[in-house]
Amino acid sequence: MTAEVKVIVIGDTNVGKTCLLLTYTTNSFPDSYVPTVFDNYTAPISVEGKAIQMNLWDTSGSDDLDEMRPLSYTDTDCFMICFSVAEEESFERIKTKWVPEIREHCQNDDPRIILVGTKCDIRDSQKLIDTLKKQGKDLVKKESIEIMANEIGAKGFAECSAANQNGLNEVFEMAAKVALGMEDETGDKKDKKDKKDKKDKEKRKHNGSIFKKIFGK
Template identity: 45%
Template structure:
């Protein structure tokens, strides 16, 4: 069985832990508890093949800026979670580029259920902010993310699709590397003769 390591980063209280718990344990946490580090594991099937998906939850608070990168080595894919785009460009994308420049990224807009909450929309508008899919897509393009996806851990919407997309992205990249390696070896052997 292939294994895929998926590390989830983003600001504190953006919904990372809720996303992981809702997906892996079918349970939405009742209250916010800041995470330092936590791991979840689940098995999924992609193209009739089982995959062990390791999910790494990280702390978004500044207090953990020096500890968080310890979870980055050998990461197959990162999910940058955000509710407002400010810190994606200022913090998360630069941090991942510095520590793991070649690992693919999926940009994840969390708490998509709030888009239909009139009180929350009014609150965001008061601060000049509005959740826009187009803004997420533009941001994903800007950071060269593999995809932009939205989800709601509270309603369990889009979670299955998100993690399937993450695993498929990794498997596709592994297959591409294998093909490139095989072609490279064949060319080396041809040149040697």
């Protein structure tokens, strides 16, 4: 049986949300930029042997649509907040605009959020990096992304490039897992979970010993 999930893609204008979705669903990078108000895509994906249909919602990041955009948040299984690794402002607005908007309008008290840094191919182009520096800009540091993810309680974070498709499949696989609560536990979270599992196991063993003493079984 195929599971169905709804993933909303949000973020500032011009960070590459539509290119991300079009490239993933058509396997082809779009030739021209077409501003999006709202659009929908579907994509089948298999995660750990489980068939999933992803309903992907593309939204406009325009401030003019702040009242309309949240109407699409109903029954969302995963919010994908996109930012450009070459635009620090789009990254900073995760905390000042996008997360507050989600928390205000989402029905779920604990919305499932992932952070996606787009245009990561720029990290490999010294020419583009130099151009940004001349403009007084810098790339978003990878450590900053991890810190932000922890601060807002994101279920995951990643970078990708629609231009060369680097990391693209991994981003949507992560979104599918998070939407279904199948995300991988890593780092400190995994350590804490392992310790809790061990503690629970010891507690069950202890309770079992008490049971034997009381009932002689």
